[in-house]
Amino acid sequence: MRAELLLLAALAAAPAGAHDAGHSVTFKSVEGVRFSVRSSGASGPRVIFESADSDPVPEEWDTVLVQGVLPDPGVNLQVLKAGATDWETLSVHRFPGGRFWAKARTARAPGALRLRALDAGVRRSHEVEVFGIEVFVDQPQVPGGAPLPPRGPEDPSAPRPFVHARAEWGAVQPTEPYSPDPLVWRITLHHSDGRHTETLAESLDEAKFIQDFHQHGRGWIDIGYHFIVDPSGNILEARPEGVLGAHTLANNEGNIGIVLLGTYHPPKNDRPTQTQLEALVALGRYLVKRHGIDPESLKGHRDYKKTDCPGNKSYVAIADLRKAFAGGPVPVPPAKKRRTAKAPALISAAPDWDGAQRAQ
Ligand SMILES: [Zn+2]
Structure with a gap:
């Protein structure tokens, strides 16, 4: 069995954290992992991708949750927590279009992780994209106690836009x-x-x-x-x-x-x-x-x-x-930043929606 892997060019740097639970795992401050898998028609488990250690995860965690696009069921995913000796195999849940999430449990401890993929019968060459990896302690959430501020009058007749049920x-x-x-x-x-x-x-x-x-x-x-x-x-x-x-x-x-x-x-x-x-x-x-x-x-x-x-x-x-x-105009999404050098110098480009360029 033989499979080749090409790790694509590193994605642009992004600050850590983009999730609603736990700690968002990044690699050199980049969220997400992308790699290509090529099939050679051979069979048998073989590592076809292995990441470097992630950025440090100082909090304890016992659960890792991964989501992205994994078009071929012939790819298995595993994680290794820094300091551990055994790779944990993620259980993968698949949806239309290759959409997937995958989860594994480990011993409760802090630590960076590594992610790897194994060829378990890759049928065709394709690209695997991991949008996000999060780690957390799997326990029930405790509701908070936010104070209730003053509210205006309710209007039961307010027109509701069409909502797909x-x-x-x-x-x-x-x-x-x-x-x-x-x-x-x-x-x-x-x-x-x-x-x-x-x-x-x-x-x-x-x-x-x-x-x-x-x-x-x-x-x-x-x-x-x-x-x-x-x-x-x-x-x-x-x-x-x-x-x-x-x-x-x-x-x-x-x-x-x-x-x-x-x-x-x-x-x-x-x-x-x-x-x-x-x-x-x-x-x-x-x-x-x-x-x-x-x-x-x-x-x-x-x-x-x-x-x-x-x-x-x-x-x-x-x-x-x-x-x-409150009734004001709908914001207009500006065009993408122009990268061409041919733009007329005296006409300013539409402002880019880049948080880095504006006060937040
Ligand atoms: Zn959110």
């Missing part, structure tokens, strides 16, 4: 009854740190994937967010309104979680689209009116904990989104 993406029931959360007074924006979908069908698949990842990977009772907004401007129901979410650790009370599908952060740098922002604003205006929410309560996940979420390319719009939720 859970049934449309084939949601399964929560594994335990929801906790009620009737007094909503804040909104938090996330990115999925996952696939940047192009069609409604892909978004429905991605919603199903995220639900499974959250239920059986992270061990939550359901998908963590309340709403999903895809790049085409479709709004999908995640958890029902009025139940407690699981998207902002220790700050879920009264908090509506909205996730943008995609990775709005280096190295992928997906950017919100105009139709996506219009849908997000329509949803935000509805929530503000319906529940009497102060539009200034809109925050990014990173405002609550150390994380990249919701990514620089969407976080930079938060201030304009607050105004838009």
Whole structure:
């Protein structure tokens, strides 16, 4: 058996952390791993990719959770915690389009990790992409106790934009009854740190994937967010309104979680689209009116904990989104930064949505 591997060029540097649980694992400050696998038609377990040690993980952890795109079932994944002698094989859960999440348990201890892939019958050459690796101690979360601020009047007649119901993406029931959360007074924006979908069908698949990842990977009772907004401007129901979410650790009370599908952060740098922002604003205006929410309560996940979420390319719009939720204009996504030297020198390019260039 013989398989070749090519580790692709290192991705651009990114700050650590982009997840809703635990510690986000990075390699030289880069989140995610990408490598190509080539089949030679041979058989038998053989290491076809092995990463370097990750950046240090000072906290204790006993669970590793990996998610990305793994098109060929003939690839197995393993992790090794620094100081341990045995590689742990991840149990892989597969979804349409090669989408996967995988999980393994180890002894509880701090430590960096290494990730490797084994050829277990690779059928065709392909690329494996790991969007994110997170580690955590697998134990129930303790709800926080956020104070309840003043809210405006609720308007039950507020017009609700069209929302694709859970049934449309084939949601399964929560594994335990929801906790009620009737007094909503804040909104938090996330990115999925996952696939940047192009069609409604892909978004429905991605919603199903995220639900499974959250239920059986992270061990939550359901998908963590309340709403999903895809790049085409479709709004999908995640958890029902009025139940407690699981998207902002220790700050879920009264908090509506909205996730943008995609990775709005280096190295992928997906950017919100105009139709996506219009849908997000329509949803935000509805929530503000319906529940009497102060539009200034809109925050990014990173405002609550150390994380990249919701990514620089969407976080930079938060201030304009607050105004838009209050009835102001919908933010306009600027064009990508021009890299050509032929641009007329006297015409300034559209400002780039780069968090590094603007005060946050
Ligand atoms: Zn988040």
